[in-house]
Amino acid sequence: MAKLQVAIDLLKTEDALALATKVAPYVDIIELGTPLIKSEGLAAITAIKNAFPDKKVFADFKTADAGELEADMAFSAGADYITILGSTGNSTIAGAVKAAKAHGKGVVVDTIGVADRVKRAxxxxxxxxxxxxxxxxxxxxxxxxxxxxxLIDEAKRAGVPVSIAGGVNLDNIKAVKDSGAVVAVAGGAIYGAEDPAEAAKALRAILN
Structure with missing residues (x-):
């Protein structure tokens, strides 16, 4: 069954905690967006992990260099996943994977800006x-x-474990699920909803 990831593109830790509290019953992975991490630093990761120890915490670093160092920083702060840019070199990704193995955590490669996402995946x-x-x-x-x-078509062709992020909502999440994606990432469809908890619940119901 595909997991549901909420992307929290807010700028304050307290706002992220408030949103996460509402949607946590319906999501598997809580993503701290790049703007939030840049705004609040590593402390935001620790705060979310401490508040939701049973959830996977996803630190969207979008690292392009110093992969092992930045991954170690993220994992030491409490992250379960870190993103490394797919457009960077293999050595940066390999360094992050080395840190992940040391911590028992995971690396996710983000294909934003990559021309051939399937090939790079x-x-x-x-x-x-x-x-x-x-x-x-x-x-x-x-x-x-x-x-x-x-993205849905690319997921079907990739033949490797992928997530889809790029406008997941109620209208398309079934197609995202049917593509074989292991994770559906919803941002605005949840945090931009009048009732984020109900929005997350509805997305979860379709994935289930």
Whole structure:
């Protein structure tokens, strides 16, 4: 069964904690978005993990260099996953995987900005990453003609464990699930909803 990941793209730890409290019963993975980590630092990771020890905490570092060092920082702060950019070199990813093994944690490669996401997903999975995030960022989603169907089709072709992030919502989460993705990442569909708990509950119901 695919897991549900909430992407918290807020800027304050207290706001992230408040949102996470509402949606925690329905999600498997709590993602601290890059803006939140840049705004609040490693302490935000520790705060979320301490509040929700039974959930996987996903630190969206989008690391491009010093993979082992930054992964060690994230895992030491309480993260279960860290993202490394797929556009970076294999040595950076391998360094992060080394740190992950030392901590018993996982590395996720984020394909944002990668031209051939399927090819890169197949390459990096060989380096020992846990799964690959087929990701269209907020700027790409805002481009004319964008459709999450591109990611769904890529997931079907990849043949490796992937997550999908790029506009997951009630209208498309069944297709995301049917693509074979191991994780569905919902951001705005949850934190932008009038009732985030109900939104997360509805997404979870479809995944189940």
């Amino acid at each position: 197949q390459e990096v999975i060989e380096l020992g990453v846990e799964f690959v995030e087929l990701h269209a960022g907020l700027d790409e989603q805002a481009e004319e003609g964008y459709s999450i169907q591109v």
